[in-house]
Amino acid sequence: MERAAATTLRGKPFTLIGPELKAGDAAPDFKTVDGTLQEVTLAATGQSVRIFSVVPSLDTPVCDAQTKRFNDEAARLNNVEIFTVSMDLPFAQKRWCGAFGVDRVKMLSDHREGSFGSAFGTLIKELRIESRAIFVVDQNNVVRHAEYVKEVADHPDYEAALAAVKEVCATCA
Secondary structure (H helix, E strand, C coil): CEEEEEEEECCEEEEEECCCCCCCCECCCCEEECCCCCEEECHHHCCCEEEEEECCCCCCHHHHHHHHHHHHHHCCCCCEEEEEEECCCHHHHHHHHHHHCCCCCEEEECCCCCHHHHHHCCEECCCCEECCEEEEECCCCEEEEEEECCECCCCCCHHHHHHHHHHHCCCCC
16 A cells, blocks of 8 residues: 655655554554664564654654654653664664664654564555654554654654543553
């Protein structure tokens, strides 16, 4: 499934592959890898409330800021797992985290198959990178918040995602 002109980068339209998830949808399964090259699926992310922060590449200013913001938020959130998903190789993710002291967000690389991007509708067809998005998934694997940032170079609505977490989980904040 393709969604033509579903996202832009510096105003240029691009096609997203996969569905456009909405609150109430079942979170789809995916296959990514972590920093040790081990496969990570939806089930492997646990049964807590989860934030999936999706970025094109950690080596860009907005992605850098987005990931650091969620690393900071992770210190204030109980019973919430935060994952950053990108096409960056696990080695690059590990290097970036080490350089900036990012140690609370778990990194997932979608470089092998683009499985997360295809399942969550964030894979940019023409560039084979992820678009910018945030998903909040509850303990029952139901999407409680989905934001696809129209312009990839823009920041997501952090406060809306955090409000969704607090709405889902009274013991999280």
